[in-house]
Amino acid sequence: LIGCDAGTLNFAKIKGSHTAMKSGMLAAEVVHKAITEQERGSDDLTEYTEAFNNSWLYKELYQQRNFGPAQHKWGNLVGSAYSFVDINIFNGNLPWTFEDKKADHAAMKPAAQSKEITYPKPDGKLTFDRLASVFLSNTNHEEDQPCHLTLKDPALPIRDNLPTYDEPAQRYCPAGVYEVVDNEDGSKRFQINGQNCVHCKTCDIKDPAQNIVWVTPEGFGGPNYPNM
Incomplete structure (x- = not known):
């Protein structure tokens, strides 16, 4: 795992581009070495861990390691x-x-x-609605591929999460992927708009019943930020 998947964000700086890039560079160097070696006894790229621990990236992240947990433990002020x-x-x-x-x-x-x-209504200048932000992310998934967001129990969101938590997926998802929709007969259904997904994986982490399963979509679908 490298980059954001490995949690290389520097919490104190609220910055992760340089750390993600460095982790990728370290991984590329290890992979290149493994490919160019004529004989190799194992396919495990254990050198990556050593390279990571000996880099400035490890030192920077280790120094900041307690920043996030301290906020959770004592609140923002303390x-x-x-x-x-x-x-x-x-x-x-x-x-x-x-x-x-x-x-x-x-x-x-x-x-x-x-x-x-x-929340106040988005003004279109400083604050924007979710779909406008999804548009800016250039996210795209092929329409004919299986949805990469599935439910272990399809009935659970309406049966359990809605009465207990007012189905929190409606709010914690930043891209409006999850909706509770009214049917014509007055009943409700849980709708997944997988096309909108920006791959933050909040749902995979925050769903109270751990009922949502996030898997890697086919191909290279997902958000595309060309200016990063």
């Missing part, structure tokens, strides 16, 4: 204060690493315990 001391004074060398013991999907609160958020 977490940011801790991170400032950890990163700027101790240079990330404090002898511990925070971990989130609870999975993201297990932290979901029922709708009855949560305050509904009313």
Whole structure:
């Protein structure tokens, strides 16, 4: 795994392009070496781990490792204060690493315990609706390919998630992939607009029942940001 799939984002800088590129460069160097070697005893590219750990990329990410977990543990104010001391004074060398013991999907609160958020209507200047943003991502999936988003139990979203969580996939998906649609007979159905998917995999992580299965789509379909 390399780049964003390997979680190379530098949380403190909110920047990941340089780290993702470096991880890809390291991987390419290891693969090139493996291909050009005439004899090789194993197909496992174990040298990548060593190259990664010896690079500036590892040092940068290790220094910032507690930034995100500190925010989760103590909130933005105290977490940011801790991170400032950890990163700027101790240079990330404090002898511990925070971990989130609870999975993201297990932290979901029922709708009855949560305050509904009313977002202002997008103004088209500073804020934009989801479909406009999906358009800018240039995402595309071939229409005749199987949907890369499937459900272990197709009835679960309406049966369980809707009454308990007001079906959170409607809100946590940034691309409007998931909708709860009213049928003509008054019943509701869970609709998946797989064409819109921007491959963030939030649904695969956040679905409270872990019912959504995200797999790699066919070909090279998905978002395409040509200016990155």
